[in-house]
Amino acid sequence: MKTFFRPAGRYAGQALVYLLFAAFLGYFASAPKYTHFPPDQALIKLSLAHGAKRVGGCRRFTRAELQEMAPNMRRPLDCPRQRLPVVVEFVIDGKTRYSAAVPPTGLSGDGPSRIYQRFAVSPGKHAIVARLRDSDRSEGFDYETTAEIELAAQQSVAIDFRQEMGGFLFRW
Amino acid sequence: MQALQRPLQAVFNVLEGWLDRPFGPDWNPLYHLGALGFFYFWVVAVSGIYIYIFFDTGISEAYDSVEYMTHEQWYLAGVMRSLHRYASDGMVAMMMLHLVREFSLDRHRGSRWFTWFTGVPILWLVVICGITGYWLVWDTLAQYVATATTEWLDWLPIFGESVARNFLAPYFLDDRFFTLMVFLHIAVPLILLLVLWIHLQRVTKPEIFPARGLAIGSFAMLLGLSLFWPALSQGPADLSRVPAVVGLDWFYLIAYPVVEIWGAGPAWALAFGGSMLIAVLPWLPPLRKRSVAQVDLANCNGCTRCQEDCPFAAITMIPRSDGRPFEREAMVDPELCTSCGICAGACPTSTPFRRASAFVPGIDLTDQPLSDLRQRIHDGTANLTGDRRVLLLGCAHGIGTGKAVADNVAAVQLPCIGALPPAFIDYVLSRDLADGVFLAGCKGGECYSRFGLRWTAQRLTGQRDPHLRARVPRERLGQLQAGARSGKHLATAVRAFQAGLPQRPPEPESPRTREAETV
Ligand code: HEM
Ligand code: SF4
Ligand code: SF4
Numbered sequence: 065m066k067t068f069f070r071p072a073g074r075y076a077g078q079a080l081v082y083l084l085f086a087a088f089l090g091y092f093a094s095a096p097k098y099t100h101f102p103p104d105q106a107l108i109k110l111s112l113a114h115g116a117k118r119v120g121g122c123r124r125f126t127r128a129e130l131q132e133m134a135p136n137m138r139r140p141l142d143c144p145r146q147r148l149p150v151v152v153e154f155v156i157d158g159k160t161r162y163s164a165a166v167p168p169t170g171l172s173g174d175g176p177s178r179i180y181q182r183f184a185v186s187p188g189k190h191a192i193v194a195r196l197r198d199s200d201r202s203e204g205f206d207y208e209t210t211a212e213i214e215l216a217a218q219q220s221v222a223i224d225f226r227q228e229m230g231g232f233l234f235r236w
Numbered sequence: 237m238q239a240l241q242r243p244l245q246a247v248f249n250v251l252e253g254w255l256d257r258p259f260g261p262d263w264n265p266l267y268h269l270g271a272l273g274f275f276y277f278w279v280v281a282v283s284g285i286y287i288y289i290f291f292d293t294g295i296s297e298a299y300d301s302v303e304y305m306t307h308e309q310w311y312l313a314g315v316m317r318s319l320h321r322y323a324s325d326g327m328v329a330m331m332m333l334h335l336v337r338e339f340s341l342d343r344h345r346g347s348r349w350f351t352w353f354t355g356v357p358i359l360w361l362v363v364i365c366g367i368t369g370y371w372l373v374w375d376t377l378a379q380y381v382a383t384a385t386t387e388w389l390d391w392l393p394i395f396g397e398s399v400a401r402n403f404l405a406p407y408f409l410d411d412r413f414f415t416l417m418v419f420l421h422i423a424v425p426l427i428l429l430l431v432l433w434i435h436l437q438r439v440t441k442p443e444i445f446p447a448r449g450l451a452i453g454s455f456a457m458l459l460g461l462s463l464f465w466p467a468l469s470q471g472p473a474d475l476s477r478v479p480a481v482v483g484l485d486w487f488y489l490i491a492y493p494v495v496e497i498w499g500a501g502p503a504w505a506l507a508f509g510g511s512m513l514i515a516v517l518p519w520l521p522p523l524r525k526r527s528v529a530q531v532d533l534a535n536c537n538g539c540t541r542c543q544e545d546c547p548f549a550a551i552t553m554i555p556r557s558d559g560r561p562f563e564r565e566a567m568v569d570p571e572l573c574t575s576c577g578i579c580a581g582a583c584p585t586s587t588p589f590r591r592a593s594a595f596v597p598g599i600d601l602t603d604q605p606l607s608d609l610r611q612r613i614h615d616g617t618a619n620l621t622g623d624r625r626v627l628l629l630g631c632a633h634g635i636g637t638g639k640a641v642a643d644n645v646a647a648v649q650l651p652c653i654g655a656l657p658p659a660f661i662d663y664v665l666s667r668d669l670a671d672g673v674f675l676a677g678c679k680g681g682e683c684y685s686r687f688g689l690r691w692t693a694q695r696l697t698g699q700r701d702p703h704l705r706a707r708v709p710r711e712r713l714g715q716l717q718a719g720a721r722s723g724k725h726l727a728t729a730v731r732a733f734q735a736g737l738p739q740r741p742p743e744p745e746s747p748r749t750r751e752a753e754t755v
Contacts, residue, residue: 077258081265082457089325090465094483100380100496103480111404113397178398180390220478222404235405236476 105184106215108156108192112225115168115176116148116198150177151197153205154223157190187217194223194232207231237520244340252680253721261681261718263450269334271443274432275451276330279323279458281425283316288422291372293414298374299472306468318462321485324366326458328487331362339517341684346523347438347548347574354435356515361428366488368421372414375469376479379403384492391500406475438572439686440549526651527603528573531566533557535585536598538564541701542579545654547686548572551579551599566599576685577601577655581692584702586657597657604651613660616646617669626714626734627670629656631677633684635720641727642734646670653677654688658695658704665712672737674714674730681718711738 101107122143130138147168154162162181169175191212195205209232213221222235248266255264265272290313292301305313335355338344344352370381386400402408436442445451470483484492495503529542529550543551543566550572553564566579579599580586586597588610595607617627626645631653641647650656653675661673675692683689694700696713704713714733716726 074258074260078263078453081255081258082453085326085329086457086461089322089329090461092486093321093325093467094470094485097481098484098493099481100384100492101478101480105480107478109404111398111401113401175396180387180398180400218478218480220405220476222408224404235407 101218102184104187104217106187106217107220108183108185108190108215109220109222110152110154110162110179110181110183110194111222112152112196113176113178114150114196114198114225114227115174116150117200119144119146119148119200146173147175147177148198148200150179151205152179153193153195154181154183155193155195156183156185185215187215187219189214192223196225196231198227237517241340241342244336248337248340249679249721252682253719256680256719256721259450262447263453264680264682265450265454266333266337267680267682268443268446268450269330269337271446272450272454273327273330273334274444275446275454276323276327277429277432278445279319279455280327283320283323284425286316287313287320291418293418294411295374295409295414296472298372298414299469302373302375302469306466310466314466315459315462318465318467319458320369321467322458322461324369325485325487326454328362328366331358335359335514342523343684345518346525347550347572349518350438351435352518353515354431354437356511357431358428358435359511359514361424361431363488363491364424365421365428366485368417368424370485370488371417372421373469374414374473375471376473377470377482377484379473379475380479380482381489381492382473384495388492388495388500388503391504403475409475438549440547441687526575527601528570528575529568529577529579529599530602531568531599532596533560533565535583535596536562536565537584538562538566539584540564540566541582541584542566542599545578545582545687545691547576547578547688548574550574568599574685575601575651576688577604577651578685578688578691580606581652581655581657581695582702583657586702587659588657588663589659601651601655606657609648609650609656609660610663612648613646613664613669616648617664620644620646620670623671623740624734624737625670626672626674626730626737627664628674628676628730629653629660630675631684631688634676634678635716635723635726641723641730645674645730645734652683652685652688654683654685654691656692658702661713662705662708665708671740672712672714672733674716674733676716676726676730679721681720709738711736 122141124140125133125142129142149165149167151165152162153160161183164179166177166179167173168177189212192210194207194209196207197205199206207225211234213234215221224233224235225231226233252264252266255266259265261267287305290301290305290309292298302317305317307314338352367381367385371378371385383400383403386398386403389395390398390400402410402413436444446454470479473479484490491503491507494506498506538553538556540553543553550569551566552569554567556562556565558565568579580597580601583598583600586600586606588595588606595610597606600606613627617625620626622644624644626642628641628645628647630647630649632649632651634653654677656675664670664673677689677692678684681689691700695702696704696715698704698706714729716729720726720729
């Protein structure tokens with residue numbers, strides 16, 4: 065095949081192309097740097113998976129209802145599977161940063177409610193109040209935690225919830 | 237769609253032209269992007285196996301073992317690590333260029349849809365390989381990748397629990413996640429290899445390794461880059477801190493800024509929607525299918541040449557069905573055939589010297605048969621005069637021969653230059669239909685139908701059957717040189733050829749009268 069350059073020139077040309085491609089690969093393999101979080105801020109993550117109480121209590125099946133069921137499916141109690149929403153309030157330095165009634169997951173609404181929230185805060189001391197309701201009461205909360213935490217820039221803390229351990233937990 | 241393809245094609249045309257000069261067509265990277273993709277894959281595989289030997293699975297062990305490779309054993313494991321990273325990036329670059337180029341050249345529609353369509357899962361698999369790879373290092377970049385990926389995944393309602401919770405704080409971190417990542421980082425590349433194999437099921441003799449010069453050059457580049465600019469970790473992961481600034485590998489991790497800016501849902505929509513759009517491109521709009529190659533059993537002796545030459549695995553040889561004393565016969569799978577006509581150019585029965593009524597080759601395109609080509613050659617050359625009459629045979633996908641490029645030149649088009657049986661050249665010259673024959677294939681020297689130019693070159697030099705007979709005066713045969721890529725190049729080359737044609741000795745009797753008898 066005919067080419068237009070003499071061998072030396074050809075190889076120099078090839079080297080140039082390889083050099084450019086190497087620079088392209090080498091550069092974009094780790095640059096330009098990407099800032100996905102303000103470096104002068106700290107991070108609080110609120111994340112929990114908790115199932116609230118069921119929507120209602122159990123009731124006895126009536127006689128007629130029991131008659132209609134297949135014999136092997138008969139059971140005395142009718143218990144709803146659906147759960148209540150979990151209501152959470154999250155306050156940083158007196159300001160409510162998050163407040164929501166989070167519905168349960170799962171097709172029949174019987175799974176836990178899930179929350180995953182990120183809050184950027186300035187470094188320093190912060191007063192944190194976290195509240196959670198998982199019952200059918202109409203006012204107030206079943207759990208409440210108050211804490212003062214100190215965070216440095218780019219430090220991260222997670223707030224979790226464990227009923228069996230008494231409520232909210234700070235995970236450093 | 238052409239409005240998109242044209243400008244892309246123009247860009248490739250310019251770039252290919254630049255690279256043709258130093259590289260020549262055999263080494264021009266842009267003509268061998270698929271092969272280069274494979275080449276980088278092999279480099280990744282070999283270097284990966286080596287660094288896996290030194291890699292330890294575990295929360296602190298992973299980072300430490302990578303540090304050991306990078307700093308203590310920099311001369312081998314460190315270089316291997318860098319090769320692993322840069323070859324992976326090179327693979328992405330080749331893959332994307334390959335995708336855009338195949339699209340711009342319209343090589344994704346019609347029967348070629350399968351190869352394109354099976355390319356789409358490759359995109360996903362390659363990216364997954366990269367993400368799991370960066371995860372394993374467990375430096376701050378890995379930490380970012382882990383949280384960003386799991387937060388993004390959690391948006392999809394597929395996992396029973398939140399995956400991102402595994403990376404909330406040091407307390408949640410578990411070795412078992414690394415085991416999963418190591419498994420994925422080995423399993424996904426193997427699946428990728430399988431899908432690559434499927435990708436090439438409809439491509440005959442696929443180029444899965446580049447020419448030696450191109451391979452050596454590419455490897456030398458990777459090695460130089462690895463020594464000069466070694467791949468480094470970005471400090472150990474620490475889930476009690478936010479890695480606010482990371483050095484992203486933009487080849488693999490470009491999705492993360494998109495997720496951050498647009499949100500998880502729209503980013504998924506873009507990823508799935510984009511893949512879907514790419515997957516259906518072959519039907520936007522569908523290629524109007526030309527009639528495919530058809531075998532004429534009465535003329536097929538089962539020689540297998542058409543099967544050998546078909547670039548798209550469309551021909552199989554099956555046991556003889558008509559009782560004639562041959563072992564096999566050719567059979568065309570219409571689903572695979574791209575109507576390139578290369579098989580007709582390969583068949584030993586495709587000789588125009590046969591009488592018109594009987595000119596049915598063993599295999600031919602029904603809507604553009606060779607008998608028709610012969611007629612068009614007769615019609616086109618009938619108006620030529622003098623002793624510098626040139627017949628220009630050009631390919632439909634080439635530079636184009638629509639306009640006559642010079643006086644006294646008759647242009648006749650074929651579906652592919654490889655669809656020309658060499659006997660036609662002999663025919664034109666020996667019947668004195670023209671004083672010279674000029675062949676113009678695809679531009680640059682890379683064939684739209686993959687093998688048209690290569691088979692033609694081999695047939696003309698006698699390396700491949702059917703070959704051009706020795707009696708044909710080679711000085712009366714001209715060819716477009718590799719590297720030519722515009723109408724201007726073509727016109728210049730044809731005129732130069734025409735001007736250089738040797739003068740014919742005066743002949744006693746006009747040969748035209750002879751020809752009239754035979755056809
Ligand atoms: C790293 C990934 C990939 C590798 C290594 C690869 C490799 C190859 C190779 C070796 C060929 C045969 C070329 C030849 O010998 O003529 C080929 C053809 C092709 N590839 Fe890929 N490929 C990759 C990804 C893709 C992707 C993502 C797409 C598009 C979605 C794609 C679309 C095509 C098409 C349309 C052809 C057919 C060309 C023809 O029919 O002439 N490939 N590929
Ligand atoms: S025209 Fe012939 S060579 Fe071309 S794809 Fe069809 S069968 Fe194969
Ligand atoms: S090249 Fe022609 S003769 Fe040979 S197998 Fe194919 S169709 Fe038959």
